[in-house]
Amino acid sequence: MKIKVDWDKCTGMGMCESLAPDVFEVDDDGSLILHAEEVPDGQEDEVREAVAACPTEALSLES
Amino acid sequence: MTHLVVVGASLAGLRAVEAVRGDGFDGTVTLVGAEEHLPYDRPPLSKEYLAAEECPDPRYREHATFADDLDVELVLGTPASALDTSARTVTVGDRAIPYDGLVIATGAHARTLPGTEGLAGVHVVRTLDDAIGLRGALRDGNRKVTVVGAGFIGSEVAAVARSLDLEVTILEAMDTPLVRAIGERMGRALTRLHERHGTEVRTGVAVDEVLHHDGGVRAVRLGDGTELDTDLLVVGIGAQPTTGWLEGSGLTVDDGVVADARLAAAPGVYVAGDVARWPNALFDDVLDGPMRLEHWTSAAEQGRYAARNAVDPENAKVYETVPYFWSDWYASRVQFVGVAAGDHVEVVAGDDADGGPFTALYRAHDRIVGALAVDMRAEVMKYRRLIGKREGWDAALALAAERREQAAAKAAEAAAATAAETAQDGANA
Structure with a gap:
């Protein structure tokens, strides 16, 4: 599964980082750093939670 | 389980119906909303929705999504007026909608x-219609804006009004704003943000009377008798859970509908969002009872939990969370995680004296229970994880020290790069 970010919508809220820190990290200026483009094995649930938790609906998954 | 009824068509209600449909629930789903509007995104209504040049569309989904993708019956425009938990029906207008799960x-x-009903120039910001009205009023040649209440909604509106170059005064009844939400020292720190941007904040003042002329607001009279002229009056003095329709239902209502750890308020009845009061097990040692949140994140999560528990009560799951909210003031982002309880607040990065940037941590029972950051977007979520794992205060301070070291290394690296560039430019000259 591939992680997709709508960069126009993302404002660096950081919910994704708190749920799946291996994949998502917010930088000092609020921009999102994506540590992995593919969902790492065994982290499907965390990443799904992170996608659902985004207040600006900037994240989605593509199979 | 054949019929799930969700009363309330905002974020929690939307996430409720989406969660069970996403899980493959094939019963009937009905979503009841008091407003005519499709579910819409509320946080922007006091922020960019008011500020943007072009009026944005805040709806989460189109009509077709509910009809075709989600197969949800929408009942919009009339609030539910009664709940009968023995007959298992919800009354909406002249319809009694039966439910198996609610x-x-x-x-x-x-x-x-009180006394401002129907008065032109007086606004609250809660619904889309409220925001449409205020958006227009802020652009209607009005010059002076008075905001009653220095909470988050009032502060956000004040910031937008300043960005439109209006004259803004905030009136706050308490001596320090936001004491309950973030504590006294941090309340003072955020007040500096207003002052830095030319918004006047008057604390410890009571609004005795709203004076009007020709059906419109003219001034407010304060407790000490002074009159403050104003063109617009924005009232941001909090929100009350919408529970009037549950009178006589037998549910326990006490500033919200009281539920258990699985969000159950009665057999088959679950609660979600701003109306829900439930025991958050993560903070049972810190809080003196069940909590009610008015945050985006908990509303979204509770919507999913409540609906899944309602359609499968045998496997109902406990909901616990580290609360999170954010607020945008001027160009600053304020973020808070956890609860503002405990015996100590420590600023671990930056300086709070002039309103930031800074990060502050909250301690209770020798563990970290909260974190507040102003314009330090990379920080709070790292602490949210510690709070969720009930980590000790030492672990929080260790992370703070590590973060300071990383920031210093980054700054040194940036300075070295700038110096190298300058030297290169000199060599090329």
Whole structure:
């Protein structure tokens, strides 16, 4: 599964980082750093939670 | 389980119906909303929705999504008026809708100032219609804006009004704003943000009377007798959970609908969002009872939990969370995680004296229970994880030290790069 970010919508809220820190990290200026483009094995649930938790609906998954 | 009814068509209600449909629930789903509007995104209404040049569309989904993708019956425009938990019906207008599982997500409504009903120039910000009205008023040649209440909604509106170059005064009844939400020292720190941007904040003042002329607001009279002229009056004095329709239902209502750890308020009845009061096990040692949140994140999560528990009560799951909210003031982002309880607040990065940037941590029972950051977007979520794992205060301070070291290394690297560039430019000259 591939992680997709709508960069126009993302404002660096950081919910994704708190749920799946291996994949998502917010930088000092609020921009999102994506540590992995593919969902790492065994982290499907965390990443799904992170996608659902985004207040600006900037994240989605593509199979 | 054949019929799930969700009362309340905002974020919690939307996430409720999406969660069970996403899981493959094939029963009937009905979503009841008091407003005519499709579910819409509320946080922007007091922020960019008011500020943007072009009026944005805040709806989460189109009509077709509910009809075709989600197969959800929408009942919009009339509030639910009664709940019968023995007959298992919800009354909406002259319809009694039967349910097998029910999610109550009726949210909260804005508190108003007595005596201002129907007065032109007086606004609250809760619904889309409220925001449309205020958006227009802020651009209608009005010059002076008075905001009653220095909470988050009032502060956000004040910031937008300043960005439109209006003259803004905030009136706050308490001596320090936001004491309950973030504590006294941090309340003072955020007040500096207003002052830095030319918004006057008057604390410890009571609004005795709203004076009007020709059906419109003219001034407010304060407790000490002074009159403050104003063109617009924005009332941001909090919200009350919408529970009036549950009178006689047998549910326990006490500033919200009281539920258990699985969000159950009665057999088959679950609660979500601003209306829900439930015991958050993560903070049972810190809080003196169940909690009610008015945050985006908990509303979204509770909507999913409540609906899944309602359609499968045998496997109902406990909901616990580290609360999170954010607020945008001027160009600053304020973020808070956890609870503002405990015996100590420590600023671990930056300086709070002039309103930031800074990060502050909250301690209770020698563990970290909260974190507040102003314009340090990379920080709070790292602490949210510690709070969720009930980590000790030492672990929080260790992370803070590590973060300071990383920031210093980054700054040194940036300075070295700038120096190298300058030297290169010199060599090329």
